[in-house]
Amino acid sequence: MKAALALLLPLALALAPVASGQRRKPPRRPTRPPAPFEEPAEPTELPPPLPPGPPSIFPDCPRECYCPPDFPSALYCDSRNLRTVPLIPARIHYLYLQNNFIADLPEESFRNATGLKWVNLDNNRIRKVDRKVLEKLENLIFLYMERNQLKEVPAFLPPNLEQLRLSRNQISRIPAGVFNKLENLVLLDLHHNKLSDGVFNKNTFKGLKNLMQLNLAHNILRKMPPGVPSAIHQLFLDRNNIEDIPSDYFKEFPNLAFIRLNYNQISDKGLPKNSFNLTNLLVLHLAHNKLTNVPFISPKLEHLYLNNNSIERTRGIPAASNEPGADVISEVTGLERDSLMFFWEARGRLGRFRERDDPFFLRNVTASRAPEERDLLRS
Secondary structure (H helix, E strand, O other): OHHHHHHHHHHHHHHHHHHHHHHOOOOOOOOOOOOOOOOOOOOOOOOOOOOOOOOOOOOOOOOOOEOOOOOOOEEEOOOOOOOOOOOOOOOOOEEEOOOOOOOOOOOHHHOOOOOOOEEEOOOOOOOOOOHHHHHHOOOOOEEEOOOOOOOEOOOOOOOOOOEEEOOOOOOOEOOOOOOOOOOOOOEEEOOOOOOOHHHOOOOOOOOOOOOOEEEOOOOOOOOOOOOOOOOOOEEEOOOOOOOOOOOOHHHHOOOOOEEEOOOOOOEOOOOOOOOEOOOOOOEEEOOOOEOOEOOOEOOOOOEEEOOOOOOOEOOOOOOOOOOOOOOOOOOOOOOOOOOOEEEEEOOOOOOOOOOOOOOOEEEEEOOOOOHHHHOOOOO
């Protein structure tokens, strides 16, 4: 027994410090609270590019694109998760690069592509375009760069451009003289950007002698833009904050046939009497404004949209009593303010209006009516 105790005593002494250490744990250091999780502004990982397609009959066709055998001047590189622009063959006139993740347009990619006529770069991540790239594209006619990240209209645009589509970017600046050499441009689309009144002056559109359609809708304008080319046929200014129209503003545009001013802040006070009494005007959109009277219009107007205003009278609609089969339109009264949905359509110069069966009609539907009654209003 004494021998066993003699053997156990050294073992117990050896284990005592260990047991003591287990009972006395060192104090923990204070830890920082975890940082709140934030969603990344951009995807951390882009989807991988699509695998190369089968070999083309054209030896110069980029493997990441498609060269249709029956359309040798076209190159389809769209919707392939591309990060860079491949080398464009010299034979290509029509280039499709939309729906990718392209951020830059390298000069090397366009080195041989001097014959390009049509380039679609919609829905990419392009922030700017190098001058050396655009200067090479002397034959370019159509340039589509919608849904990118441009901050300003690209400079040194090819002089033969006929259509320039830059909608849904972040454009807040138009460099001076950027349109000076674009005499052939017929369509300029800048809708859904960040253009304000300070961007425009009387020389902004200088050089656009043949411009037919100008789209400045969905910007942050409070005034009508100055210096709009006199050749304009269609002017889109929807969804701005325009409050008034200068006297005789539209008299400078003898060919103007289509005006869209929906979703603005235009009231009777800000609308001179004969603003829209234009000889060639066919379609006028003034829905979602603050009008209480129908503006004076030309007898030749074919479509007038005034829904979601506060219309109380129709004094602006011309009477056509001197036309065969026409009725005189006097006034429409007793309508609930702020609830009138008003649409006027006339074909030609006749102006007979009926409730149901006539193609020329004048009808009001108030918001207080049942949905099935409101559905009677058809365009």
